[in-house]
Amino acid sequence: MADGFLIDDVKGLLALDSRGTPTVKAIVRTRGGGIGYGIAPSGASKSSKEAVELRDGGRRWNGKGVSRALGLIDTEVRPRLVGVDSRRQDLVDNTLIALDGTGNKSRLGGNTTTAVSIAVAKAAAATAGIPLFQYLGGPARRLLPVPVLNVINGGAHAGNELNFQEFMIIPMGADSFSEALRMAVEVYWSLKGYLKEKYGASAINVGDEGGFAPPMRSVEEALEALERAIDRSGYALGTDFYLGIDAAANHFYTDGTYRVSGRSYSRDELIDLYVDLAVRYRLAYIEDPFQEDDFEGYSILTRKIGYKTLIVGDDLYATNTRLLEKGIEAKATNAALVKVNQVGTLTETLEYVYKAQQAGMKTIISHRSGDTEDPFIADLAVATGSGIIKTGAPARGERTSKYNRLLEIEEELGPTATYKPFI
Ligand code: PGA
Ligand code: ZN
DSSP, X not given: OGGGGBEEEEEEEEEEOTTSOEEEEEEEEETTSOEXXXXXXXXXXXOTTSOOOOOOOSSGGGGTOOHHHHHHIIIIIHHHHTTSBTTOHHHHHHHHHHHHOSSSSTTTOHHHHHHHHHHHHHXXXXXXXXXXXXXXXXXXXXEEOEEEXXXXXXXXXXXXXXXXXXXXXXXXXXXXXXXXXXXXXXXXXXXXXXXXXXXXXXXXOBOTTSOBOOOOOOHHHHHHHHHHHHHHTTOOBTTTBEEEEEXXXXXXXXXXXXXXXXXXXXXXXXXXXXXXXXXXXXXXXXXXXXXXXXXXXXXXXXXXXXXXXXXXXXXXXXXXXXXXXHHHHTTOOSEEEEOHXXXXXXXXXXXXXXXXHHTTOEEEEEOOSBOOXXXXXXXXXXXXXXXXXEOOOSOSHHHHHHHHHHHHHHHHHGGGOEEOOOO
């Protein structure tokens, strides 16, 4: 019986992500007939500390092909994993790490290791015949995540002049995940109506994560629009909904200065801006407020408003346990973003998640701006008891696949499913 869990085959296949860029898909089959696939997503606004994607270079696919990565699955990964017990995720991932042999996955590619690592977990769950979230998290996991939905896109994800990358609505006052999703969709639609009235039809074109990309100039304008949309839907800011931002500050930082809404800010001035915005717009969530090396800036902001607002490290930590330890030591943030492909294996991701949680931080399971139909992170969010997921607007198939999977999980859990505000 245990033999059924042994890995029988590992295959690599090209897939397209939501920007049409090639990515690595891995398909793993066990002797017992369990099949799992994993597809690596891809970021546009990356941390310099992330695992490196292996791309072919050259002219085909504008250099972004993955045939070398697929070749490595065939020649190096497959021979090492066939015969290994698929339930030994640690053994599988440590084999990938050793085979890669670099500090940043640059030889096999973080895209290769991510796809294989996820595919193995799914194949093991399928062989066991239990849902993925239960396989990964055990039978006691019942908490559905609060979605933070990026409904206005800026920064590297849209062709407008908004410096902050993401403006999010958070349906904190819902009683269940499905109610939260309904409330969020109502606000998303009301935002669409408001933007069309105010800025014209082109304002409702969407960016990479399904949020609208209106021709706005200032961050206040975007937050104002969210406040209006919530109000027009008959909800109240500060009870039913809170707001959030991902500043992704790496992208508007040069030589000690931040450029926001056409003005220059020192770090200390930027801290004042965040404190002010947090009060005015009920921000419960601020991600990457400073460039990725400024742990001190994060600490100051966390000390000032961390009691009511999550200060979230994304590019700051890059899902890397060593950077997280530095953040814990410095009390830099009270929350950590989680992206499997930033580090490249599930085992390293889980180590990071549980280390953050043990230190009292919230964890937020996240998609990438270039994502796919793979709903994996929905299961991961429930499995880790994270209580928060970030997976874009309720639009575009690569975003809705996660929401739709969470609806399924909620249904599977029935009345035992829970939903809790995170602040
Ligand atoms: P990315 O952006 O996937 O383009 O890196 C998402 C984020 O910064 O959270
Ligand atoms: Zn981010």
